[in-house]
Amino acid sequence: MGHPGIKGFFRAAAGILSYPQDPRSFAQIFGALSSAHYTRGRITRVRRETPDTVTVFFTAGDGWIPHRAGQWARIGVEVDGKRIWRPYSISAPEHGDPSITVKAQGLVSEHIVERAAPGNVLYLERPEGQFLLPDTPTELLFMVAGSGITPVMSMLQTLMPRRPDHDVVLIYVSRNRESCIFHDEILELADQFPGLRPVFWFTEERGRLDASDADALAELCPDHADRVTYACGPDSFVSAVEDLAGSHGGTPVVERFDVTRQFSGGQRGEVRFTRSDMTLEVGPDETVLEAAERAQHQLPHGCRMGICHSCLVPLTDGAVTNIRTGELHREPGPVQTCVTRPAPHAVFDA
Amino acid sequence: MTLAPAAHHTATTAVTSSPPRRDPLRLTEAELAELAAEFDAVRDEVFSRSGQSDAQYIRRVVALQRSLEMTGRACMLFSRHKPLWWAGVGCLSVGKILENMEIGHNVLHGQWDWMNDKEIHSTTWEWDFVAPSAGWQRTHNETHHTWTNVLGKDRDVGYNVLRMDPDQPWKPVNLLNPVINLGLAPAFEWGIAIYDIELDQFLAGKKSGRATFEDFKRVMKKLGRQSAKDFVVSPLLASLTGSGKASIKGFLAANVIRNVWAHTVIFCGHFPDGAETFTEEDVRDESRGHWYRRQAMGSANIDGSRLMHFMSGHLSFQIEHHLFPDMPSNHLARIAPRVREICRKYGIRYTSGPLPRQVFQAWRKVCRLALP
Ligand SMILES: Cc1cc2nc3c(=O)[nH]c(=O)nc-3n(C[C@H](O)[C@H](O)[C@H](O)COP(=O)(O)OP(=O)(O)OC[C@H]3O[C@@H](n4cnc5c(N)ncnc54)[C@H](O)[C@@H]3O)c2cc1C
Ligand code: FES
Numbered sequence: 001m002g003h004p005g006i007k008g009f010f011r012a013a014a015g016i017l018s019y020p021q022d023p024r025s026f027a028q029i030f031g032a033l034s035s036a037h038y039t040r041g042r043i044t045r046v047r048r049e050t051p052d053t054v055t056v057f058f059t060a061g062d063g064w065i066p067h068r069a070g071q072w073a074r075i076g077v078e079v080d081g082k083r084i085w086r087p088y089s090i091s092a093p094e095h096g097d098p099s100i101t102v103k104a105q106g107l108v109s110e111h112i113v114e115r116a117a118p119g120n121v122l123y124l125e126r127p128e129g130q131f132l133l134p135d136t137p138t139e140l141l142f143m144v145a146g147s148g149i150t151p152v153m154s155m156l157q158t159l160m161p162r163r164p165d166h167d168v169v170l171i172y173v174s175r176n177r178e179s180c181i182f183h184d185e186i187l188e189l190a191d192q193f194p195g196l197r198p199v200f201w202f203t204e205e206r207g208r209l210d211a212s213d214a215d216a217l218a219e220l221c222p223d224h225a226d227r228v229t230y231a232c233g234p235d236s237f238v239s240a241v242e243d244l245a246g247s248h249g250g251t252p253v254v255e256r257f258d259v260t261r262q263f264s265g266g267q268r269g270e271v272r273f274t275r276s277d278m279t280l281e282v283g284p285d286e287t288v289l290e291a292a293e294r295a296q297h298q299l300p301h302g303c304r305m306g307i308c309h310s311c312l313v314p315l316t317d318g319a320v321t322n323i324r325t326g327e328l329h330r331e332p333g334p335v336q337t338c339v340t341r342p343a344p345h346a347v348f349d350a
Numbered sequence: 351m352t353l354a355p356a357a358h359h360t361a362t363t364a365v366t367s368s369p370p371r372r373d374p375l376r377l378t379e380a381e382l383a384e385l386a387a388e389f390d391a392v393r394d395e396v397f398s399r400s401g402q403s404d405a406q407y408i409r410r411v412v413a414l415q416r417s418l419e420m421t422g423r424a425c426m427l428f429s430r431h432k433p434l435w436w437a438g439v440g441c442l443s444v445g446k447i448l449e450n451m452e453i454g455h456n457v458l459h460g461q462w463d464w465m466n467d468k469e470i471h472s473t474t475w476e477w478d479f480v481a482p483s484a485g486w487q488r489t490h491n492e493t494h495h496t497w498t499n500v501l502g503k504d505r506d507v508g509y510n511v512l513r514m515d516p517d518q519p520w521k522p523v524n525l526l527n528p529v530i531n532l533g534l535a536p537a538f539e540w541g542i543a544i545y546d547i548e549l550d551q552f553l554a555g556k557k558s559g560r561a562t563f564e565d566f567k568r569v570m571k572k573l574g575r576q577s578a579k580d581f582v583v584s585p586l587l588a589s590l591t592g593s594g595k596a597s598i599k600g601f602l603a604a605n606v607i608r609n610v611w612a613h614t615v616i617f618c619g620h621f622p623d624g625a626e627t628f629t630e631e632d633v634r635d636e637s638r639g640h641w642y643r644r645q646a647m648g649s650a651n652i653d654g655s656r657l658m659h660f661m662s663g664h665l666s667f668q669i670e671h672h673l674f675p676d677m678p679s680n681h682l683a684r685i686a687p688r689v690r691e692i693c694r695k696y697g698i699r700y701t702s703g704p705l706p707r708q709v710f711q712a713w714r715k716v717c718r719l720a721l722p
Pocket of ligand 2: 301302303304305306307308309310311312336337338339
């Protein structure tokens with residue numbers, strides 16, 4: 001809307017009258033989607049995909065940038081009056097109105113699946129992430145499990161119309177047909193674009209797929225070792241794909257939706273936040289970030305999975321262990337609070 | 351003075367709910383610990399309940415305030431016409447009062463921080479008041495709420511310019527007590543802005559010259575922008591319709607109405623009869639129970655309608671607010687009966703009275719303490 005310079009001028013002029021508030025705070029009364037602090041989105045449509053999954057379409061206000069297929073964005077929703085943020089992949093193709101596809105499995109996702117309705121407001125951060133399509137055409141293999149289909153759906157819908165004969169195999173693991181998100185859309189896409197070959201694997205019928213087993217995979221996709229591989233889903237699944245690809249020298253492009261936590265042996269820990277003068281006990285299965293949130297102490301965070309580094313907080317004393325690798329870290333300096341626990345005491349400058 | 355008869359008339363309703371059974375200053379450590387546990391339980395109950403309806407409440411108040419302010423400013427553009435002048439002054443006065451009290455004061459206390467929303471958060475809010483938020487948070491939240499009514503520590507006891515307690519040494523300048531207070535009321539926001547620079551602390555060598563200068567600069571900058579908005583830019587726009595002069599008068603009226611009302615409510619918080627002061631000796635090694643007791647004994651409530659409570663930012667529940675400074679204001683009325691009951695049980699006087707009487711008593715104190 002308009003030239004940024006002109007817009008800036010009008011905003012500054014309006015700011016003289018709205019001082020000390022930002023003029024956008026007043027514009028909100030008329031339904032504007034942006035404020036001095038946030039970019040917001042308004043839900044336009046909600047589509048049920050499976051019994052526990054919905055796709056939420058939204059329009060985004062000023063500050064949003066168009067996503068690239070495969071990226072995710074931090075989405076803030078209000079649960080019991082409190083703003084909580086989680087990362088969600090954008091399931092819509094590039095150049096369209098964005099959407100997220102959410103599977104109910106905890107506090108925020110259940111809230112979205114049960115309550116999201118047209119007209120509701122979502123809080124948004126800009127799309128980010130390196131789970132992106134290759135720049136040059138090659139044979140591709142997508143391996144996804146469960147809600148891991150979401151970024152891949154965006155990629156397929158973006159890629160196939162662009163290059164209809166592109167050679168793409170999708171191996172998609174889900175519990176059964178009913179819980180398989182986008183099952184029919186994928187079949188339609190394959191009908192339209194013969195280069196796409198989807199393989200559905202329902203664990204209820206065929207048992208677990210061991211993604212690190214080369215023979216099992218060869219049955220589904222004989223030339224899997226020659227393809228550029230993408231994997232998305234739970235940590236255990238993604239790690240299995242990585243193991244197999246590693247064995248023949250490949251490095252797949254991956255996105256993890258969760259972390260498999262190292263067993264802490266039931267040990268409790270203690271963290272201290274010096275700036276807010278707060279000492280907390282950290283439960284055996286909790287991270288520093290989660291313990292702080294439980295005590296209503298907000299720390300910065302993004303993906304909550306150890307990938308984006310937006311949760312860095314300076315450790316000033318003590319030590320932490322990484323819950324994914326079990327690695328001990330005792331040097332003072334920034335640490336990722338979303339994947340660390342005190343070992344057993346840690347002091348943070350926060 | 352119409353205040354005196356009103357005060358006399360209501361003096362028959364008892365100040366305390368019933369005569370204290372115990373002397374609150376003689377409570378044992380064990381009793382104080384019990385008292386702390388009872389107040390903590392009230393707090394926990396509210397904090398475990400805060401949720402969607404609270405968030406909706408404060409957002410509605412903010413939307414109401416912004417609508418009033420925009421309407422008020424729009425009216426001022428045509429304030430040459432008397433009805434619009436009155437409507438504008440009305441909307442702006444109420445808007446500014448809500449912004450400063452039910453919203454600003456309470457947001458800056460962190461009452462809404464739990465929502466995790468930067469749009470309504472103590473770390474980001476700047477209020478429509480000349481005193482910058484940051485300086486006020488320091489003198490009010492850190493000094494006044496921690497050292498409530500401790501002579502020599504709580505600078506809010508008289509704001510350095512008034513003698514508000516018999517234990518403060520009398521100086522000849524105190525003869526001007528009533529005059530100063532009368533002048534302070536309409537200029538309250540400027541008074542608070544100057545007060546927050548803490549010049550007295552600088553002169554006493556307790557605050558560095560640099561910090562004082564930084565605060566001074568911040569106040570001047572905000573004062574400049576606040577004045578530019580209400581007294582330069584808005585009137586210039588209004589002059590397009592020939593309403594320039596009328597709008598200056600209108601903005602002045604709205605600012606003064608807000609200042610007088612804020613001054614009135616705030617003077618009823620700690621200065622009516624029954625609100626006690628303390629010495630530094632009293633608060634040495636204070637436990638949570640001691641702290642609660644001092645907050646309850648040092649504060650005074652105002653009885654009145656829901657509208658009055660709302661317009662005072664629920665500071666009319668001063669006792670509850672001082673016990674739980676970060677409790678969302680929309681809960682204070684509901685917990686008041688429980689707080690009153692706990693106070694009664696431990697013999698703590700729960701000072702409360704209708705507005706005219708509390709105002710009268712505060713002013714009576716200002717006048718009486720002008721003399722040695
Ligand atoms: C890059 C990225 C992209 C993502 N994209 C998507 C996406 O497109 N779609 C999608 O649905 N999700 C996606 N996720 C996952 C999403 O961010 C959330 O983690 C997910 O929705 C769960 O959040 P929640 O608040 O609902 O669950 P939380 O309440 O935070 O719980 C997290 C997990 O812990 C489990 N849990 C909760 N409480 C307990 C308990 N008391 N004891 C034991 N376990 C418990 C839950 O079952 C859940 O699996 C993505 C994650 C990342 C990192
Ligand atoms: S939140 Fe992304 S790395 Fe911790």
